[in-house]
Amino acid sequence: AQSVTQLGSHVSVSEGALVLLRCNYSSSVPPYLFWYVQYPNQGLQLLLKYTTGATLVKGINGFEAEFKKSETSFHLTKPSAHMSDAAEYFCAVSIGASKIIFGSGTRLSIRP
Amino acid sequence: DTEVTQTPKHLVMGMTNKKSLKCEQHMGHRAMYWYKQKAKKPPELMFVYSYEKLSINESVPSRFSPECPNSSLLNLHLHALQPEDSALYLCASSQDPLTNSNEQFFGPGTRLTVL
Numbered sequence: 001a002q003s004v005t006q007l008g009s010h011v012s013v014s015e016g017a018l019v020l021l022r023c024n025y026s027s028s029v030p031p032y033l034f035w036y037v038q039y040p041n042q043g044l045q046l047l048l049k050y051t052t053g054a055t056l057v058k059g060i061n062g063f064e065a066e067f068k069k070s071e072t073s074f075h076l077t078k079p080s081a082h083m084s085d086a087a088e089y090f091c092a093v094s095i096g097a098s099k100i101i102f103g104s105g106t107r108l109s110i111r112p
Numbered sequence: 113d114t115e116v117t118q119t120p121k122h123l124v125m126g127m128t129n130k131k132s133l134k135c136e137q138h139m140g141h142r143a144m145y146w147y148k149q150k151a152k153k154p155p156e157l158m159f160v161y162s163y164e165k166l167s168i169n170e171s172v173p174s175r176f177s178p179e180c181p182n183s184s185l186l187n188l189h190l191h192a193l194q195p196e197d198s199a200l201y202l203c204a205s206s207q208d209p210l211t212n213s214n215e216q217f218f219g220p221g222t223r224l225t226v227l
Contacts, residue, residue, distance in 0.1 A: 032213045043116075043202055043218035044155070051213040090154055094212040098143045098162055102154035 002027040002095045006103035014111045019063075019078040021106050023091030026072065032094035033074045035065055036102075039087045047089075050074060061085070086110045116219035118203050124225045127193060133222045135186040135203030143209035144186040145216065146178060147202040155202055161186060162209035193226045200224075 007022040025031050032051050036044040048059025055067040065076045074091060091103040116137045125131050135144065142163050147155035160168035161180040175197075177189040186203055200223055204216040 034215060036218075041221075041223070043118075043220045044204075044216075045218070046215045049213070049215050097212055098145075098160045098167065098206065098209045099157065100216065101157075105152075105154050107152075 002029075002031065002093050003101065004033075004091045004093045004103040006089075006091050006106050008106055009104065010107045010109065012109040012111060013081050015083055016080050019076070019081045019085065019108065021076040021089050021091075021108065023065075023074045023076065023103060024072050025074060025091075025093050027093060033065075033067065034092040034094075034100065035059065035063070035074075035076050036090045036092060037061075037087050038090065038105075044090065047076070081108075081110050083110050083112070116203055116205055116217050118201075118219035118222050120222060121220070122223045122225075124227065125190065125193065126227050127195075129193075130189070130191045132190065133188040133201055133203075133224075135188075135219055136184055137205040137217070138184055139205065139207070139217065140183075141205035141207050141217070142183060143206045143214075144180060145204040145206075146176075146186070146188050147204065149200040149202055149221070159188075160209075167209065190224075193224075195226050198224055198226045 003026045005024045034049045035047040048057045050067045058064045092100045119134045144161045146158040149155045158172045159178045164180045179187040200221045202221045203219040206214040206216045
C-alpha cells in the first residue's frame with residue numbers, strides 16, 4: 001500500500017536560510033508525488049508535482065524537490081527562506097484514480 | 113478561471129439544523145472532492161464524484177449527504193451534525209478522474225462550527 005511519511009512536524013529556520021522539509025514514500029508502483037502548502041485559514045495550493053521524467057522538479061515560490069527512488073524520498077527545498085514561507089506543508093502521493101493521501105504535515109516557521 | 117470557490121466561508125449551526133455547503137469550479141474538471149480537515153491535521157477524504165457520479169464514499173456518516181447537480185457544482189448537505197463535526201471542509205477538483213497524475217485544485221474551505 002502506498003503511503004507518505006513527513007519527518008518533523010515543525011521546522012524552524014532563520015530568514016535567508018535553507019529550507020529542507022523531508023518526505024519519504026512507500027509505493028509498490030512508480031509513484032506520483034505532490035507537495036502542497038496551506039497558509040492559515042486557507043485551502044491547499046500545489047507547490048509542485050513529480051510524475052515521470054526529470055527527477056528534479058521546480059515549483060512555485062522558489063521551491064524545488066528531488067525524487068530519489070533509491071532513498072524513496074521526495075524532499076522539498078528552498079535556498080533562502082522568506083517570512084512569507086511560514087505555513088503548513090503537506091507531501092502527498094496518488095494511490096489510484098482520483099485519490100491521494102497526505103502526510104501528516106510539517107509546520108514551517110521563519111525566524112527574523 | 114483557475115479557481116475553486118466555496119460558500120459560505122464560515123458557518124455556525126445547531127445540532128438540529130439543516131444547512132448546505134457549496135462548491136463551484138469552471139475549469140472543466142470532471143472529478144470533484146469533499147475533504148474534512150481538523151486543526152493541525154491533514155485533509156481527510158470524504159467523497160469523490162467522477163463525471164457527476166459518486167465514485168468514492170469513505171464510510172462517511174449519513175448526516176453528510178453530497179450532491180453533484182452538474183459538472184461545475186458540488187454540494188454537501190448537512191443534517192443533525194455533532195459538535196465533533198466542527199472542522200474546515202475543503203472542496204477540490206481535478207481534470208480527469210481516470211488519471212493518477214492529476215493534481216487537485218482546492219477551494220479556500222468552509223469553517224464549520226456545530227454547537
